[in-house]
Amino acid sequence: MRFTLATWNINSVRLRAELVLKLLREEAPDILCLQECKSPVEKMPFDLFAQAGYGHWVARGQKGYNGVAILSRLPLEDAGHIDWCGRGxxxxxxxxLENGVTxxxxxxxxxxxxxxxxxNEKFGHKLDTLTEMRDHFRDSRPAKSILVGDLNIAPREDDVWSHKQLLKIVSHxxxxxxxxxxxxxxxxxxxxTRQDIPEGxxxxxxxxxxxxxxxxxxxRRLDHIWASSDISAAGHGSRIMxxxxxxxxxxDHAPVFASFEV
Incomplete structure (x- = not known):
């Protein structure tokens, strides 16, 4: 099964629904993962996306903040969510997906x-979230899985415009x-992304x-596409739009793409 996946922090899915549609129509990824939707699920414009061919979706939302959604042209079942740090x-x-990829x-x-x-309590929250994610994935050891999103960290020196100047700036x-x-x-x-584009x-x-x-x-490269090691060799075609x-x-984010044959 071959599919192309994109991830994009949209910074309000309702405000920028037309931009989402533009991406879907012009780039046609099979799956689009959105972050910072800033909307309750019932107010996200899934009907518009379905008209563009993306009739499958899973989402979690809240009014004005956060919010994540996965739009898909392929059948997709809800595989749950984790409430990191128990804040709701x-x-x-x-x-x-039907091929078992989560x-x-x-x-x-x-x-x-x-x-x-x-x-800065917000910085502590960020570190605690990463610690909980570490512990969860250490215990669950994900297989046949892809992790995407706005991870809000640019890890490598060449993931930022100036490593030296950003060493004391949040995200690096x-x-x-x-x-x-x-x-x-x-x-x-x-x-x-870095497997495909290792330098620069x-x-x-x-x-x-x-x-x-x-x-x-x-x-800064804050948006990422990762894969569990058992399917990482199936990832290719990475690009940032x-x-x-x-x-x-x-x-203020650009979509990140990758294709998989799993």
């Missing part, structure tokens, strides 16, 4: 502005990178604060 946040949903769609907390959990601090690495190792996850600067997010984001190009960051009223 809609930050994870899983869907299972897709985990995740939205890790951004972590605020100060990389010190003693003065050593403690975050270490926590993400521990979670990845615990689940034996393989970074498909690679970004999926550019701040709204940049007057000319494209020219400044001060990006940078041009979507320049669409009208865009998300």
């Amino acid at each position: 946040d809609a930050r994870h949903v899983a869907g299972r 897709i985990h769609n995740c939205y890790i907390p951004a972590g605020g502005d100060v990389p010190d959990r003693n003065v 601090t050593p403690i975050e990178v270490a926590h993400l690495g521990d979670m990845q190792e615990a689940g034996n996850w393989v970074d498909i 600067q690679l970004y999926s997010w550019w701040s709204y604060r940049a007057r000319d984001w494209d020219a400044a190009d001060k990006g 940078r041009q979507a960051r320049g669409w009208p009223q865009p998300s």
Whole structure:
């Protein structure tokens, strides 16, 4: 079974429903995972997406914050969710394809502005979420699984525009990178994007604060596609759709793609 999957932090699925439709019509991934939907499930525009051929979906939502959804042209069953840190946040949903592949769609907390959990509760929440994810995947040892989403960490030096200047900036601090690495190792996850594109600067997010984001190009790779080691060799064709960051009223994230033959 061959399928193409994309992940995109949409920053409000209702506000940017037309951008989602544009992506579905022009790029036609078989599966699209969305984060930061900022909507209760019952108000997400699934009818519009079904008209575009994406009649299968699973989602978790809440008013104004968080929210994750998986849209699919392929049959998809709800495989549950995990409430990391027990806060009731809609930050994870899983869907299972007919071939048995489970897709985990995740939205890790951004972590605020100060990389010190003693003065910034949001940063502590981020680290605690990563620790719970590490423990879960260490115990469950995922197989035939794909994990995608806005993980809000750019782990490698070439995943940011300036490693030296961002070492003390939330999303690239050593403690975050270490926590993400521990979670990845615990689940034996393989970074498909970097498996396909092992060298060079690679970004999926550019701040709204940049007057000319494209020219400044001060990006970070915050959005990821991983696969469990048993199917990692089936992943290929990775790319980041940078041009979507320049669409009208865009998300500050660009969609990330990969294809699989499982």
